[in-house]
Amino acid sequence: MPLMPPLTPGSVKQTVVKMAVTVAGTVEAFDQDARDGFTKGLADAVGVAREVISLEVSAGSVVVDVTIVVDDASAASSLVDSLENVTSDASAFSSLVGVTVESITNPTVEEQIVPGP
Numbered sequence: 001m002p003l004m005p006p007l008t009p010g011s012v013k014q015t016v017v018k019m020a021v022t023v024a025g026t027v028e029a030f031d032q033d034a035r036d037g038f039t040k041g042l043a044d045a046v047g048v049a050r051e052v053i054s055l056e057v058s059a060g061s062v063v064v065d066v067t068i069v070v071d072d073a074s075a076a077s078s079l080v081d082s083l084e085n086v087t088s089d090a091s092a093f094s095s096l097v098g099v100t101v102e103s104i105t106n107p108t109v110e111e112q113i114v115p116g117p
Contacts, residue, residue, distance in 0.1 A: 007113065008115070008116065009116060010115070010116015010117055011113050011114060011115050011116045012113075012114050012116070013111055013112075013113060013114075014069060014111070014112050014113075014114050015069075015070050015071070015072055015073060015075070015076050015109065015110075015111055016067050016068060016069055016070065016076075016109070016110050016111075016112055017067075017068045017070060017076050017079050017080055017083065017107050017108070017109055017110075018065065018066065018067050018068075018107065018108050018110055019065075019066050019083060019087075019104065019105050019106065019107040019108070020063055020064065020065050020066070020104070020105040021063075021064045021066060021087075021097075021101055021103070021104050021105075022060065022061050022062065022063050022064075022101070022102045022103040022104075023061065023062045023064060023099040023100060023101055023102060024061060024062070024099070024100035024101075024102055025061070025062050025099065025100070026059075026062065027057055027058065027059050027062055029062075030057055030062045030064070030099070034098065034099060035055055035057070037097065037098035037099075038055065038064065038097040038098060038099060039053050039055065041096040041097040041098055042066070042086075042096070042097055044096075045082075045086040045093075045096045045097075046068075046079060046082040046083055046086060047082065048068060048070075048079065052068055052069040052070070053066065053067070053068050054066075054067045054068075054069075055067075061102055062099075073109065076109040077109070079107070080107045080108075080109060083107040084106070084107065087104045087107075090102070090103070090104065
């Protein structure tokens with residue numbers, strides 16, 4: 001992992017696991033209900049709280065960039081294992097998250113800076 005820049009006052013370092021999921025449909029069709037269902041299914045499948053999952057949705061079919069906040073590197077490693085397990089079968093994963101999944105990137109662990117107030 002590259003070195004992180006020094007933290008500014010009030011900032012904190014946060015470990016996250018990221019992956020991108022491409023789903024069938026349009027960004028418009030991936031509405032709040034679809035996002036809620038996706039988040040719930042993913043959270044339930046890997047055993048995390050819905051509140052630690054954030055989604056960024058963009059066009060290209062529908063690309064869902066998933067970020068999950070974890071406590072530390074050990075938790076990140078366990079989460080990566082869980083994600084790899086539940087995403088290994090796109091059809092089964094589609095059922096979990098309530099949308100047709102076309103492709104999934106491998107999850108990665110990153111450190112990110114959260115600016116202070």
